[in-house]
Amino acid sequence: MSDLRSFLDLVRAQRPSDFIEIKREVDRRFETAAILSKLEMQQRSPILLFGSVRGAALPLVTNVCGSMGRIAFALSCPIKDVSARYAVAAAAPIQPKVTRDAPVQEIRATGRDIDLGRLPALVYHEYDADKPYITAAVAVARDPDSGRTNLSVHRLMVRDSTSAAVFIERGKHLDGILQAFRRAGRIMPIAFFIGSHPAWLLGAVYSGPLEEYGVIGGLLREPLSIVECVTQTGLFVPARAEVVLEGVIDPDQLVEEGPFGEWSGYSTGIVRSPLFQVSAMTMRRDAIFQDVVSGHMEHLTVELPAIEHRTLARARAAAPSVAAFAVIAPFTSVVALEKTAEDEPKRVMDALLSTDIQAKHLIVVDADVDIRDPRRVFRAIGLNTQPVRDVHIYPDESGTLLDPSCTSPTARTSKMGIDATRRLAPTRQIKPNQVPSDVLASVDISDVLKRRP
Template sequence: MTNDNQSLRGFLETVEQEFPEEILRIREPVSRNLEMTSVVFELDRLGKSPVVIFENIEGTKTPVVTNIAGNRKLLAHCLNAEARNLPTAFRDRCQNYIPCEVVSRGAWDDIVLEGDQVDLTQLPIPFQFSVDAAPYITAGQICARDPETGVDTTGFHRLMLKGKNRLGISLHSRRRMYEFHRRAEARGQSLPAAIVIGTHPLHYMGSMVYAYPPHVRKYEIIGGLFGEPYRLARCGVNNIEVPAGAEIVIEGEILAGVHEPEGPFGEFTGYASYRSTQNVFVAHRVRMRRDALFHSVVSGMSRDHILISCITREGEILNALRRNLPNVKAVHVPHKTCGAFLAIVSMKKIAEGEPKMAMLTALGTELYTKHVIVVDDDVDIFDMEDVMWAVATRVRAEKDIFLVPGVKSAIIDPTSDPKTFTVTKMGIDATAPLNENFAERLTISDAQRTRARQILGNAGVTA
């Protein structure tokens, strides 16, 4: 058995001990149809984003854990960072590749189900939105190897429940897993793969990194986030290595030359997505902990679904920008813009043309990013009202907005061309001009704010 500090349950134990207000246990019976999704969205409406454990799911004894990645404070704690410095901490750590450690046995090897015993319908897979075609495994990390190089990868792909041993899968990100399957299919072979359910948030975060050398393993990036070798164990399909501390492992293959309807599914865009590569995963074996937890990511525009994407994109764009623009201060990808489509860049402008350089770099770094706003460093990029104030008062549309048509974008972006999946990308320079006597911004000093809070506190007004 492995040490659990790199596991989902190790994370839950840390939250309960150090942030008890950020974990919510629901003991009331809850349906797997729609109710878990509704609870998390209602918490978000109330401005709360705790980890949620549904302990009593109707029809199963397996608890469901969700919203593990919806809270910047908790994710920052995992990296020993402050919440506002999370993208920088992520950027620095994920470039420190640490070789993995292979242990003899995974924690998921307590129970092994094979052949007719495999029945994925017995897992508490939520039906999340009424538009969804079926229940979906949303926290399934697909692990597979490149059939040509042998280098493996891990990442999220939505998994539609189609039967006891059959899942629909979409590889629409068209990144490594899509290419691995294409290469296997070109050889007339299915792609051996394992679905891993129940991992630590740092695995979740590291698996979202896209810009890294082809010879590097995602697990080495995740090890960099942990600051120590990531512990893996070999499962029973093609000796694929998977996280040793995971809860459940489903072993099987993504079929070659087989396509079946998959979707619609409530995607991170806030819309039902009908676009899919329509691939099929067949399960041959299930391994799990004796007391397994089922991890689910609430889909749609939940923070659980989007926040990690915000942080990883912030870190990757920041990394690209600082190679040539050291005066860039920070990057923010807001949750409410689907954690993908808008990036806001803060910089200390020292020469005209730098904002456009930053915009072009950001648009070229991240496939999903299609709008970039650059602001001066006096603007709080985490406050959309402040950003929109800069746009409203500093942008001269005829010179500060530029468009780049025909750029490759995300297949599930509802504005992308349905045949080519291209969009027109846009940059907005919301910085004040350097060589003009531009209007001076009104400010209130920190000392004045402190005194104001004291006066209000004495009058009985508190935050």
């Protein structure tokens, strides 16, 4: 059965250069982020297992999904097939099965025994809040109207031994569920599980009509074992997670949270966020605490397959000839399409710019452009775009406060679409510089290169 520790064992055995164990004690302020930063400067992004974090009771593992290669390894497919694997999982979800055999409930702390200080929550960046953060916790909540279970990853700022502030972006499903509880005048039961196999995290950030536990099953190709919470009945968490925090959120109680360095590479100030009151902390007897070093590679790689999956589906609904999609910089995405009509790029922009925060700037190119190479993308803009005709401004769309350029308190933002595709019927004779291919094939340059006496 797949869980975090089985994955760690597999990487240790089969990809040893992807795994570094640090036995000496590390500081919970900045040190783990500094170690990963230095490794990333050397183009390395291994899993880091810290045996001892000062002041904490549990070992810490970070950067588990820190490279697409490792994500592909976890899904047993080549890197190029990760998105396709994701699409297959979403097309054939496998429902979870409920069990009573739950290692994550071996230790159960309730009431005065709860102490979040035992967890190696961390501080990462110079300008972050002084309070430590939990960054790899998956929230489990149930919509009171539909009864559907939603999973999503949310940063938790630990305030004291039994409470934490939860950052929930406007428009996320958890925000909708919280608003439904507010309308009903009820507090919201919630659980967070920590310690996930990569497939659990990839599935948790799925955004669409399915329940995420089914997507996780599809990714694992087996049902995920889940267990009912100890204090929040009706909520279920993976039985083989490492740690679970159960509790409630009062929709009307907000507290100051942040600043916190985000995936964009910046923190954007203090916000008012809901307060999570912990009613139980359960864990394995030898639990490993999982972390994502915020704002580094892993923060992006975990979300990429889900983003690519949902964006391709939306883009293809607007123009079936869409071939590929990529996020090439924060808030900047590229779509490649086999253009069959001049209005197709604009149709794709209309579909994506109104729905996806990663598409604040969307560039549409022809399918023969390598969209992962920014130079090729800029070349296409340079050669094919007439700004007055091909640049489309969308003045008022929903964005995110995590965008440093956003000044609207309600996260409204303007957006831009750039059509960088070639005209289907150019009005001038436009031809590439190309020697005839038969001549190219027949030329032998060995005699040209031969050294003369």
